[in-house]
Amino acid sequence: MSTAVLENKPTVPEEVPTFTATLIIRRFDPEVDAEPRWEDFTVVMQGTDRVLDALHKIKWEQDASLTFRRSCAHGVCGSDAMRINGRNRLACKTLLKDLDLSKPVYVEAIKGLPLEKDLIVNMDPFFESFKEVQPFLIASSKPEKERLQSPVERARFDDTTKCILCAACTSSCPVFWTDGQYFGPAAIVNAHRFIFDSRDEGASVRLDILNDKEGVWRCRTTFNCTDACPRGIQVTQAIAEVKAAVLRGTP
Incomplete structure (x- = not known):
């Protein structure tokens, strides 16, 4: 063969x-x-x-x-x-x-x-606004294990955890262009992430900070920030939710 x-x-x-x-x-x-x-x-x-x-x-x-x-x-x-x-x-x-x-x-x-x-x-002004909203967990208790949270509680702020601090949203905002004191969308998004976190105890502090004249009330709801976000965060919605929380005085 x-x-x-x-x-x-x-x-x-x-x-x-x-x-x-x-x-x-x-x-x-x-x-x-x-x-x-x-x-x-x-x-x-x-x-x-x-x-x-x-x-x-x-x-x-x-x-x-x-x-x-x-x-x-x-x-x-x-x-x-x-x-x-x-x-x-x-x-x-x-x-x-x-x-x-x-x-x-x-x-x-x-x-x-x-x-x-x-x-x-120069990103310094952007990060200064970010730091002013206290973007970290504030809690008085010190549990021996992890702080538990239900899937529903986690889902409440899931969208705003996606922020990568690129400043695309903040630098697309006409109010931010003309008013260098405005916190800007990214800072409010990162405040939202903790305001609505069930494990956090600093919501009232952040709501007071954002109730300032350069806080959430400077937003004119143009949706530029939502359109600019490369992560698809519903930025304008998050700002509206923080505004509602300020009016209620609680998340």
Whole structure:
């Protein structure tokens, strides 16, 4: 009997389709520029590439001075929030192919916070507001084991546990742009997370803080924050629930 011999033929990888994208980036170098300026770049990208990949390619291959924040690159750390075509997004979650590439892609820093360089803003005011609402568990008891909570009690504040502090919601808020004292949506969301936590005893303290003139009553319910949130948090609803709790004086 003859034995069939299988030939080991090398497989030729399929050519990955590419496309050309033009990014117009708002640049600012405080050591050189008096005002921000727009600069355009053209890059060849692949179908699964995101805006963050395009920024990396520009930085690595065209202009090493391009400055932006990024860390995990998977939509978890919140470092790379920026305005893309006029909307707050995470660069690492925004696929280029989902944008209209027949037109340039405009990229700039988020609004309402001091611009430091290119796509980087000073986040200190944002985190100061976050810290003011006391975003931690306040409890007088010290149980020997974990504090128990029912699934229903946990579900009450589940949505607002998803916040990654990217500032996309806060920096999309027109009130925050014009009033640097407003706590902003992200701070209120993180207050909500503890106000409605059955294990927490500091709700009244946080409600008093947010009943300030720069607290929840500055919200104009434009829904910009909800639209901007990359985690899908119902931010406007959370703010409305905190307003109702302030009026009741209790969660």
